[in-house]
Amino acid sequence: MDERPNVFPSVGGHPVEVWIAQVLRVGVTVASAVILLGLLLSLFGARSAGPHPALGNTTGHTATVVTPTSLRHGLARGDPVSILQLGLLLLILTPVVRVAMTAVLFAVQGDWTFVLLTASVLALLLLGLAGIG
Amino acid sequence: MLGTERFVLELFGAAVGAGLLGSLSGLGGGVLIVPLLTVGFGMDIRPAVGASIVAVIATSSGAAASYVRDHLTNLRVGVLLELATSLGAFTGALLAPHVHTRVLFILFGLVLLFSILPTAGRLTEELPRDVAPDPLASRLRLGSTYPDYPSGRMVNYEVSRVPVGFGMMYIAGVISGLLGIGSGALKVLAMDAAMRLPMKVSTATSNFMIGVTAAASAGIYFWRGEVPPLVAGPVALGALVGATVGARLLTGFSNRTVRWIFLPVLALVAVQMLARGL
Numbered sequence: 059m060d061e062r063p064n065v066f067p068s069v070g071g072h073p074v075e076v077w078i079a080q081v082l083r084v085g086v087t088v089a090s091a092v093i094l095l096g097l098l099l100s101l102f103g104a105r106s107a108g109p110h111p112a113l114g115n116t117t118g119h120t121a122t123v124v125t126p127t128s129l130r131h132g133l134a135r136g137d138p139v140s141i142l143q144l145g146l147l148l149l150i151l152t153p154v155v156r157v158a159m160t161a162v163l164f165a166v167q168g169d170w171t172f173v174l175l176t177a178s179v180l181a182l183l184l185l186g187l188a189g190i191g
Numbered sequence: 192m193l194g195t196e197r198f199v200l201e202l203f204g205a206a207v208g209a210g211l212l213g214s215l216s217g218l219g220g221g222v223l224i225v226p227l228l229t230v231g232f233g234m235d236i237r238p239a240v241g242a243s244i245v246a247v248i249a250t251s252s253g254a255a256a257s258y259v260r261d262h263l264t265n266l267r268v269g270v271l272l273e274l275a276t277s278l279g280a281f282t283g284a285l286l287a288p289h290v291h292t293r294v295l296f297i298l299f300g301l302v303l304l305f306s307i308l309p310t311a312g313r314l315t316e317e318l319p320r321d322v323a324p325d326p327l328a329s330r331l332r333l334g335s336t337y338p339d340y341p342s343g344r345m346v347n348y349e350v351s352r353v354p355v356g357f358g359m360m361y362i363a364g365v366i367s368g369l370l371g372i373g374s375g376a377l378k379v380l381a382m383d384a385a386m387r388l389p390m391k392v393s394t395a396t397s398n399f400m401i402g403v404t405a406a407a408s409a410g411i412y413f414w415r416g417e418v419p420p421l422v423a424g425p426v427a428l429g430a431l432v433g434a435t436v437g438a439r440l441l442t443g444f445s446n447r448t449v450r451w452i453f454l455p456v457l458a459l460v461a462v463q464m465l466a467r468g469l
Binding site: 073074075076078079080082083085086089090093094096097100101102122123124125139142143145146147149150151152153154156157160164171172175176178179182183185186187188 | 195196199245248249252253255256257259260262264266267270271273274277278281284331402403405406407408409410411413414415416418420421423424425427428431
């Protein structure tokens, strides 16, 4: 069976698969909770009447660029829409963490070809998250 | 203002429906969200794509976790092909601002129609036989084993035509990045038809890759300000609820019956998207 290396190897007492499944479940759960919190605060928190300013960019090309700085400042103010955006960002980060985790698992198995492959995927994802484009 | 609350609640409810339908039809949650937001809610297609691509991460992760846990996913094939899909998604997201919205609508309609075809045609799910592994598959040790639950046996399988699969995955990634969908149908086709993986492994591995593919373009859309938070939030949560409920329901009835019920609905959606572009 040594020709089939990926048949349920174990890392830290658990099959590789359990670790990966766990990262996905926890990531989506945490992100959903933050999204829900931001959504509830946006809708039912105290604020002036009128259509929500964050709805402005659903039609037309009025997209306003989000920057790490604007997000950080919004969060520091406790701005509900920024909390909502943080939740969405956590959702986007979940697969990224999963890829990083996969790289570690391949490294533990000493499978350097696949560490390299996984690291390339990770680099590409981080490039997108760094706001290239 | 009551209008905003109502809008968000309606979005949530509609997304539950889209997630449910996507999960029951086997096409995934994402494929119905862009039509829902554009045709249903009159939104512009670009923010709709941005909201959808984030929701795709939420809906695919649950199934991906279950398949991985059940040892149906081929992690090595998944990681190798993720390189192609994320490269493609990256390309798609960079290309998107330069593509006319009408072209996006037409492309979406066509992709939807083509996704329906294999769903309609897939009647048997027998195991591929006499698959000769190509040199790359041997060198990367891509062949593996999966547990076939109905028979209770461990099934060995080989992987062929890796470069063809890699190329198809790149295209699946471009489409995902352009249109805000998981491109699951095309991913399964690449692994099933080109690489000759068993159907169950193809489906599981496709799901495994969808989240990563979506994340590759979602980051770009997010910082571009094309993920409207008050749309993407309720849509992601709703689609997640719908997909989770759908996965529970699916064990109850036959896949094929479900597919035939939803095919006309999906065809209608495809035609509506095409009509918006023409």
